[in-house]
Amino acid sequence: MKITLIDTGSPRNELNEPLAIELLCGNLNFQHQENIDVALFYDEIRKVKGSEFLKEQPSLIGISTKNGSFDRLQEIIESIRKIENNARPIIIVGGVIATFASKEILEIFPEVICVIGEGEDALVGVVKIILKHGHQNQENVKNILAKQDIPNLFFMLGNTFFETNRKTCDLNQLLKPNRYFLGEIIKSNGIVRAESSRGCPWNMCSFCTIKYKYNNSYWRPLPISYVIEDLIDISKHSPRMVYYTDEEFIGPNPERFYEICHQIIDKKASGLIRQNINFFISTSVKSVLTILKDTNMSTILSNMKKAGFTDIFLGVESGSPSQLKRYTKNHTVEESTKAIRLLSDFNVDYGFIMFDPDTTVNELRENITFLTENSLQTHDARMTKRLRIVPKTKLWWRFFEDQKGYVKFDINELELVTNFSSSTVASIHYYFKKFEDNTLSIANMLQSKSRGEIEVDEKRTNLRKKLGKLREENLLFLDACVREAEKGSANVNDKLEDIYNTFVQQYQIEMAQQ
Ligand code: SF4
Structure with missing residues (x-):
């Protein structure tokens, strides 16, 4: 067959x-x-x-x-x-x-x-x-x-x-992938991917899709032996970076994470895993604080580095307490700040959702302040995203059931498009998107080039710096719009239009000078 x-x-x-x-x-x-x-x-x-x-x-x-x-x-x-x-x-x-x-x-x-x-x-x-x-x-x-x-x-x-009935896959029985494309991916500077777990121990965030995807199951680890053997196989093809697809690599079990670090360090020492492979993992603020609360924090940080866990995606999501509550996150703004500081020596990418349907002007201000206070305004992550409302998430049920604010379902982007409850935030988002669209394709290109297999770290750093510059300009524009909205003037739309024109002119001059 x-x-x-x-x-x-x-x-x-x-x-x-x-x-x-x-x-x-x-x-x-x-x-x-x-x-x-x-x-x-x-x-x-x-x-x-x-x-x-x-x-x-x-x-x-x-x-x-x-x-x-x-x-x-x-x-x-x-x-x-x-x-x-x-x-x-x-x-x-x-x-x-x-x-x-x-x-x-x-x-x-x-x-x-x-x-x-x-x-x-x-x-x-x-x-x-x-x-x-x-x-x-x-x-x-x-x-x-x-x-x-x-x-x-x-x-x-x-x-x-x-x-038919839903069934959760028994990861203890999972077999290794047939890595048919691996060689070509590495040759073409693509992104090598692996997995070590599925699901999340929290499973509650209002926008998150994985609870439905994994049939309500929580965090499920693959056996450590599977993870290590898979890495040994991948290592034979000499990649520089392996991206883990896990929603939450660390999960509720710090001991397992420490053990994976130890085993990778051992296998690197014995030559079974190449010394210079690094890893990209996704995790949460809570997990970072859990693995690093120990008195052995400096040993753990150094083992993470030695093993190659240098690149980390951290789901911070917001710098506003009320927005975090709406997202049903399980961490506070203060905990995010702590996790960001603990990981200051790593390449961290951030999950951050600036706009959701109920965002207020005050929350935009709290987010901008949070980013500035944590020196993230020049970071290459896109901190100004609008929340995507995906079917079957808690948020989707809310809009689907009461139909309030519902505009349309975009099947290609898998997104329920909704209105903002605040008309001022809607105006700010309108102008912000218009401004950001000027540079979005360049930003996406820089982002995709800075991921995957890159021979020289310096090249990656330069690409990220360029991207960070674009992100900073966007944030400055947003800051100017929010400042205008905070004045509460009646003709805020006209004022936002003026701000837009000034920033675009300035941006065009900068581009011409480059
Ligand atoms: S912590 Fe991350 S993976 Fe877990 S439910 Fe929230 S968004 Fe989803």
Whole structure:
């Protein structure tokens, strides 16, 4: 049986190793290796062109989606639709768009089977059924999927939506990915990816998608032996940086983190893991304070560095107490400040959401003050983001249920677009976005160039400095707008327009001088 797995890539112009399809392939090959032949495609490296990929006549095509890839998904499905009905492969769509907009996909493509959340068990189950019953009679296949309750699927059964039971993947049974694209990713200075856990011990943030994605489960670690063996395999390809996809690498178990550090240091000493590999991990303020509250703080910090945990994404999210409360974060502004200081020697990227539907002018001021007091105004992270309200999150339910402030659902960006409750904040955001849009494509380009495999650290530092300069200009503009709003004048829109024109003129002069 021939299977084609496709990663649509993302329009963000970033070369990310397509770990999801590599993992699916690794797990499929083990379960059914005698009977299947899996071909992997990734738009950024091995793109499916036209209908060429259909020549192999696969029985099953799995498509992994990313934010912004809905148009690409449509294109691929349209090319499959050109095949005659009884010869058409089964189409399974997974990834974020299938998880959070499955109904919308089925309304356009009723033949598709969506995977909600984790795909490993679902795909193994579907393949088993196709191996036994063939793929030609798709209604029959769907009936069996429903009867056997193959987990995490959503599809049309006749004219009705049908959802099978959700199942959380047992990570102790997870097999290593088939790293088909790794060599090419490194050669092309892309982003090498790995995982060591799934989920989050907190799971409560109002905007966060992972609770639904992982079927309400909390933080689940992969065995340390898996993490280390995977790294040893990756290390043979000589990358400089490995990005962990974990939502929360450290989790509630500091001992595990210390042990991973120790084992990596040992393996680096024995030459099994290359000395100069560093790691990017995501974590929370609470976890940083937990691992570093010990009396051995300086040893832990030095071990993190020795192991290579040099790059850290920290979910600070806001410098305003009321906004943090609305986001249902589990840390305070003071704790964020402490975590930022503790990590001052690391390359830290920050999660920060300046605008949400209920942001007030006062909260904008609190955020600007927080960023300035923590010397983050020239940081390369984008601190001025607007909150994306994604389906199935706590915030989404609020807007979906009362429909107040609801504008539209953007399936490509997986975002519910809403109004601001404050008309002044709406005006500030309007002008801010207009100003930021002038430099957004340059900023995105600098950001994608500064990630991934870069030979010289100095080059990365320079790219980040340039990006930091753009971020600072944006923040200065926002600060000027907020200052104007704080005056409470009646014609705030005219004043914001004046500020916009002054800043744009100044920006154009600066650009001309460069
Ligand atoms: S701490 Fe991070 S991963 Fe956990 S619920 Fe909040 S946003 Fe999601």
